Amino acid sequence: MSGFARSVVVGGSGAVGGMFAGLLREAGSRTLVVDLVPPPERRDACLTDDVTAPGPELAAALRDADLVLLAVHEEVALKAVAPVARLMRPGALLADTLSVRTGMAAELAAHAPGVEHVGLNPMFAPAAGMTGRPVAAVVTRDGPGVAALLRLVESGGGRPVRLSAEEHDRTVAVTQALTHAVILSFGLALARLGVDVRTLTATAPPPHQVLLALLARVLGGSPEVYGDIQRSNPRAASARRALAEALRSFASLAGDGPDPAEDLDGVFEELRRLMGPELAAGQDHCQELFRTLHRTDDEGEKDR
Template sequence: MSGFPRSVVVGGSGAVGGMFAGLLREAGSRTLVVDLVPPPGRPDACLVGDVTAPGPELAAALRDADLVLLAVHEDVALKAVAPVTRLMRPGALLADTLSVRTGMAAELAAHAPGVQHVGLNPMFAPAAGMTGRPVAAVVTRDGPGVTALLRLVEGGGGRPVRLTAEEHDRTTAATQALTHAVILSFGLALARLGVDVRALAATAPPPHQVLLALLARVLGGSPEVYGDIQRSNPRAASARRALAEALRSFAALIGDDPDRADDPDRADAPDRADDPDRGDDPGHPGGFDGAGNLDGVFEELRRLMGPELAAGQDHCQELFRTLHRTDDEGEKDR
């Protein structure tokens, strides 16, 4: 038994809501799916209703529910907190699946400080399945319902990771907003370089193959979803600024001048291959050898990785083996 004899999943026709509705039903909960529009071809699959202004039938379901899970957009979820919690019976659990936590924490503090609540953010696409995958869990007010829902996630193969609201948004700004910005910026850079992607795919060493694969995966998704992740997280802008500053720092470390005239990809760049005064020859007195400074950067980043460094190296080696379907060690330096 799920611990929730009766549950309501708002937005249960969507991918995330559907995943949790299925989990609850498999555990024996009588689960009502609520949505503004029923799934195509299935008019009886859900109760059509607006959770921000519940009608009589939805209000009755909310009063009877042991769990109300909001699997909807943040704007809807925040507007729903006050009307939903006024209807919920004492001891019932409110949960949501928002990808940003600080706004919900403030709304609960204002309108429902005594209601048990946990936010669950699956850190994976629902189509990938929950087994073995992390689910960020932000507990606003603990209680037996929270414990039961986290156990249900574990029973479904998920791996709940408890975070505070602030920790969640800071972490996801790095794991989601920063990661997606890196991948899409990589794609934009390829476009600006005017390279032949077929030639890249045919000649790329493993790290580049991985980046191409990540770019392809992101491009198979919804621009709206990726844009919402960038705009909704209050720390995403800081993550993007950190990325831009890090790239500028790296360019300076290598001795790169973005405005230099000898860039071979500039249309007006002169041919300086035989220029004895060119400054980008490490052996020339006017040149720059970034190896020493890169040693310091590598040491700093190794300290940052800490005990995760060795595990990450092993993970990458396995990934490269998968790419090449071979048992050798793969390439380490390219």
């Protein structure tokens, strides 16, 4: 049993909301899906309403719910906090799936200081499935509902990772905004170099193949989603600046320094210290990945 007899998932027709709605229903929760503009194929399966100005049916559902989950865009979620919190019964849990935490923390402090709340950010595409994957969990106000929802995530195979709001935004600026900036900048460089991608694919060593695969994966997604990640996180701009500065430093080391090999020795030592005890595990993970690509022997590909 989920611990939530009745739940409301706002935005439950979307990929993230749908994942959580399915998890709740599988655990026996009577789950109402709410969307302002549901897709035609799901219109009969959800309540059409605006959570920022709930109508009578939605208001009644919010009053009865043990859990209200906001799986909507940040702008909508922030506007929904005050009207939803006014309707929720004491002891009910409010949750959201935003990828940026600091704005929600401020809104909760202003309009729902006594409401139990947790933010859940799945660090993966919902189509990939939750099993074995991390879900960042930012607890604003702890309680039995938070514990129950985190247990539900674990029962679905997810790995909740607790972070503060500040830790979350700083971490996600690196794991998402910086990572996507690296991949898309790599693609832009390929375009400017005028190379034939079919030739690259035919001749590329494993590291380049991995970068091409990452680029292909990103390009299969929504530009709007990737743009939101870059614009919404207050720390994303500093991550991009760090990337640009690092590339300029590397260009200097590789081409303009008096002894590039000697300079790179220092860079390697610095980065090995940065990786610390994760270095060996990362090397093993990469070797396993390369074996998957090319079925190499135990030595794998190391230097190219």
